[in-house]
Amino acid sequence: MADDFAQQVKQQADIVKIIGEYVRLKKAGAQNYSGLCPFHKEKTPSFSVHATRQFFNCFGCHEHGDVFTFIQKIENVGFSEAVRTVAQKCGIPLPKRDFSSPEEAAEHRQRGKLLDLHEAATVWFEEQLRSAEGALAREYLTGRGLSADGVAKFRIGFAPDNFHALRERLQGMADPVALRLSGLFSWKEQEDGSPGPMYARFRKRIMFPIANETGRVIAFTARTLETGEKAGPKYLNSPETPLYSKSQVLFNLDKARQAIRQADGALLVEGQMDCISVFLAGIPNVIATSGTAFTEAQVRLLRRYAGRVVVNFDPDTAGANAAEKSIALLTEEGFEVRVLTLEGGLDPDRYVRERGAKAYAEALRAAPPYQDYLIERARQMFPSRNPKSKTEALNFLLPHIRRIPSRIARDAFANDAAQALGIDSALVRAELKDAAARRRDSLVPHRHPLTRAEQILLQAFSGPRSSEAYLVAEGAWHQHELEFAAVRSDFREIVECLRARPDGADPLVSISDEEQRRILAEIFLSIHDMDPQPEEVEAAVLAIRCTALEQEQRRLRAAIDQAERASNLDEALRLTRESQDVTRRLRELD
Ligand SMILES: [Zn+2]
Secondary structure, rough: HHHHHHHHHHOOOOOOHHHHHOOEEEEOOOOEEEEEOOOOOOOOOOEEEEOOEEEEEEOOOEEEOHHHHHHHHHHHHHHHHHHHHHHHHHHOOOOOOOOOOOHHHHHHHHHHHHHHHHHHHHHHHHHHHHHHHHHHHHHHHOOOOHHHHHHHHHOOOEOOOOOOOHHHHHHHHHHHHHHHHOOOOOOEEEOOEEEEOOEEOOEEEEEEEEOOOOEEEEEEEEEEOOOOOOOOEEEEEEOOOOOOHHHHEEEEEHHHHHHHHHOOOOOEEEOOOHHHHHHHOOOOOOEEEOOOOOHHHHHHHHHHOOOEEEEEEEOOOHHHHHHHHHHHHHHHHHEEEEEEEHHHHHHHHHHHHHHHHHHHHHHHHOOOOOHHHHHHHHHHHHOOHHHHHHHHHHHHHHHHOOOOHHHHHHHHHHHHHHHHHHHOOOHHHHHHHHHHHHOOOOOOOOOOOOHHHHHHHHHHOOOOOOHHHHHHHHHHHHHHHHOOOOHHHHHHHHHHHHHOOOOOOOOOOOOOOOOHHHHHHHHHHHHOOOOHHHHHHHHHHHHHEEEEHHHHHHHHHHHHHHHHOOOOOHHHHHHHHHHHHHHHHHHHHO
């Protein structure tokens, strides 16, 4: 996409308004807004949006950038897609799309065609549910407690027992290649190896559309209405297509994501029907894995919306195993996980129908932390109290304990486990020692903040060339170049980037180093004036020169010491004269 279009969009877009669609922002200063960071879990706001400079920054997780970066991160899209999204939100007409290659253009056309086919198929399935043939399906849905509203909301449909009707409906929309790619049809291979005629993949089934994050239908899950031998699998999914990859989609994320973000938490269930019932019962932050354990891709997808998850899988063995795998993936990603096990061995769908929405919401609130759930499960799996059984139970828990990033939380879990299993807690801690030692290596180095004076100087260099603050700073930089050479290198590098940029260019864009860009962004947010006063800049220059000279003085004194110890008197004398010169310059500054 052309850069000038991106520039045009950026100028017209209001970052506060656009981020405001995702984050509840409060005014926090003349040009600042703050709110809870959507990229990490927090209880007090450390996420800021700067209205004048049009960027955001999080002091907690250090995510930062402009309006496009925000959309890229939150919607998980590339740069051009982010530009298009922002343009659409602002009502700016999109230019014709440029593609880097004919293949990319063809791929894009194909995706568009597949999305159109899915939309048309969804409409057709909905129509079929209302038809005479759909009576049995309607009866089934009513029996499962679904109202007409619920059916409409989830766009549930019906695929009739007909091999050709859908094909006829979609015929004019796409070529046979696209129809075969859509996953809506099956065919038999012929004797010469070529594909035979297409027929409907889904027949006599209730159709649940699966949407992507933006609500476009990309696949279906279909539940059979047939009983007996002819029925085939109870649930039949779309195959993997260019639109749909099962491991990367979370069912209902399109409807739930806003609520998930607001609650900083999601409720995770197994099946689509569970998800639909719970959602319609008034719990809006529920999503489903579609009958399998969580995948890493799904965890990353969810990470963008929340830091907490309640897992409520079916109470059978398959459900418990899936829950366990999901817990492992989620805790590793730093999620706070609780596990809900419903009374009476009910799944979420039946629980909501039999006990009501209120009882379910209460059970949800009371769901224990996953540690308690796992300890309980270990005791159920290895119930006898002999040493062998205890060891097995401990071995079941240890990988989960080791996975916890925080040492305090790890120790707490280890103690609880030891107590519950009747094992000496020292023994459990010994087993954990290895893991702890491995973690110590990965400590993040401490970062010194810039001084106030350094911050003011950077602020001055970020302004327009003609501003007084900039002129004072630039003059000082020229005049005292040698002294400034002694100040910390990252500060100097930022100054050089700012001075080298074209007049009027965005200061943050001119810095390529991620860490340095973050430092500058934090300064913009902590100092509220756009341009500092010239006197402030002068005072800052003085303070920086002092610090630089004092540092130089310390370096010289150490060098003199060394020269004297080495009996290198000529060198010691030369250094002493230099040191006296520094002392004199320092006195002048005072
Ligand atoms: Zn953050």
